[in-house]
Amino acid sequence: MFSQIFKATLETLYMLLLSGFLATLFGIPLGVGLYLCSRSRRLKTLYALLDLLVNIFRSIPFIILVLLLIPVTKNVMGTIIGPNAAIFNLTIAAIPFMARLSENSFNAVPSGIIDSSNSMGLNKWQMVTRVLIPETLPDQIGNITVLLINLVTYTAIAGAVGAGGLGQLAINYGYYRFQWDVVLYAVIVLVAISQLLQFTGGKLAKGLRK
Amino acid sequence: MILSVDRLNLSFEDKSGRRKILDDVSFSIEEGEIVGIVGLSGAGKTSLLRTLNLLQPVDSGSIMFDGQNIVGLNESKVRSIRKKIGVVFQSYNLFRYRTVYQNIAFPLRIQGISRGEIRERVMSIVSELGLEHRLSAYPSQLSGGEQQRAAIARALVMDPKLILLDEPTSALDPRTTGRLLDLVVNLNERRRVTFAVVTHDMDVIKRTCDRVAYLQNGKLHFFGPTHEFFVKIENNEVSDFGSPLELERSVLSGQKRLLRVLFWGERTHEPVLWEIAREFDIMINILYGKIEELKNGPFGTMIIAIDGHKQDQFIEKLRDSVFFLEEVR
Incomplete structure (x- = not known):
């Protein structure tokens, strides 16, 4: 049993970290896009569109999103079960979430810092890479922590529809076969992962805040 | 003449309609001079400052800077003009996660200047401003006066033709204010730095300004040498800064002229x-x-x-x- 839990834990971590990485990779640029569009008079309509899309994706419950994405997942990943298919679903769900979180952090940069950067003659690219990202770095670490902890729950949900990992283990052995000890162990590991993420993220963010 | 503002108009739209912020404002700044832009809160001082470094587009009027009208330029030209105008904001606006050294070096780094030259320029400025011992500190670890000097250093490092100071003394205690004013006058005399200072602090005007532009409700009510501005105050033509002197009744009731x-x-x-x-x-x-x-x-x-x-x-x-x-x- 423990070897199964161990294997499931690795699967969960694999899904978690890869989807978290991809969501950050695409989510933060989308957040930058949202931020820049919201501040530009010309791009107001583009912002409204992106904003709506982000809201729609964020309001669809994850389990429904997985179902809706089945044809897409099948096309892109070649399969709809297993960790890799789940990573696709998780990433799609997490990108808008990460984008919104990072947009909020960009909005929280004091307007004076934006003003003084502008008055130094920075271009848009420098503004993003030299000011917005560095000035929100501790907050973005916090955002990624929140994202990953959310993804822990999502991987468990994905487990219910064949993704593998601790969620599937808990459903298959615990729920369908009444092995409640397996459920308990799965939950303990999930809680431990969340705690570890929170602790590490908190420490990192604190270290970066001056 | 380094800067000349001609018939500048600015208004904002809000719920109660159009509000005039700047009303036909004209004045100029000569090279090597310190000009005070004074007035009460809401007189349009800060808006005027923001128009000068192109953070705020205007409705009409022209701003000649360094022989060129800088109103209505395209974005890349605006950026190159901004590099020639240093700004020290009221809230200093230092980058929170960069050290003092990194903050001061920042405007040079984004221009791709070599590390060696950056180091040289930063060090010469910090020693002048007495910040050598704070180079590796972060802004949150600095006192208000140090943050301000770091912000001034960051503006100076670009070797700007003009430095705009926004309410530089509003957050400083009297002693730090004194040091700041000495510094400004010093930089003006030794480096020939031209300043425009937005302020409502009479000490700043007295000790640093060659000329004064006095704004009231968006209109320029006076522009001229500082001593003439003080004559206006003494003659009660400018009442925003308190009436100069109320003579006692007993004095006025005497017989003599x-x-x-x-x-x-x-x-x-x-x-x-x-x-x-x-x-x-x-x-x-x-x-x-x-x-x-x-x-x-x-x-x-x-x-x-x-x-x-x-x-x-x-x-x-x-x-x-x-x-x-x-x-x-």
Whole structure:
């Protein structure tokens, strides 16, 4: 049993970290896009569109999103079960979430810092890479922590529809076969992962805040 | 002339309709000069400052900077103009997660200047501003005065043609204010840095400004040398900074003639009054007097009561020898 839990834990971590990485990779640029569009008079309509899309994706419950994405997942990943298919679903769900979180952090940069950067003659690219990202770095670490902890729950949900990992283990052995000890162990590991993420993220963010 | 503003208009739209922020404002700044932009809160000072470094587009008017109209330029030209104008904001706006050194080096780094040259330029400025020992500190670890000096250093490092200071003394204690004003005057004298200072602090105007642009409700009410601005205040033509002097009723109810005399420049320290009084055998009673050191010379105000036979001749001669004379009664 423990070897199964161990294997499931690795699967969960694999899904978690890869989807978290991809969501950050695409989510933060989308957040930058949202931020820049919201501040530009010309791009107001583009912002409204992106904003709506982000809201729609964020309001669809994850389990429904997985179902809706089945044809897409099948096309892109070649399969709809297993960790890799789940990573696709998780990433799609997490990108808008990460984008919104990072947009909020960009909005929280004091307007004076934006003003003084502008008055130094920075271009848009420098503004993003030299000011917005560095000035929100501790907050973005916090955002990624929140994202990953959310993804822990999502991987468990994905487990219910064949993704593998601790969620599937808990459903298959615990729920369908009444092995409640397996459920308990799965939950303990999930809680431990969340705690570890929170602790590490908190420490990192604190270290970066001056 | 480094900067010349001509008929600048700016208005904002809000719920109650269009609000005029700047109304036909014109003034200029010469190279090597310090100009104060003064007025009460809401007079349009900060808006004017924001228009000068193109953070705020205007409705109409022109801003000539360094021989070029900078209103309505495209974005890349705007960026290159901004690099020639340093700004020290009221809230300093240092980058929170960069050290003092990194903050000061920042404007140079984004221009791709070599590390060696950056180091050289930063170090020469920090030693002048007394920040050498704080280079590896983060802004949150600095005092208000140090943060401000770091912000000034960050503006100076670009070798700008003009530095805009927004309310530089509003968050400083009196001693730090004194040091800041010394620094500004020093930089102006030694490096020939041109400043525009937005302020409502009379000390800043007295000690640093060559000329004053006085705004009231978005209109420029006065633009000229600092001492003339003080004459306006003394004559109650500018009341935003408190009325100069309320004479006591007992003084005003006396019998003798009262004169208000303003001195400016070299003659302030000469015994003009005594010489002329002796010539016409006039008795003088000084009721009030003060001398202030303006940047462009000493400025004195005096209220005297006179007694004697040749009062009219005395007044006439004195009027020619002082900056301004008025009979209070």
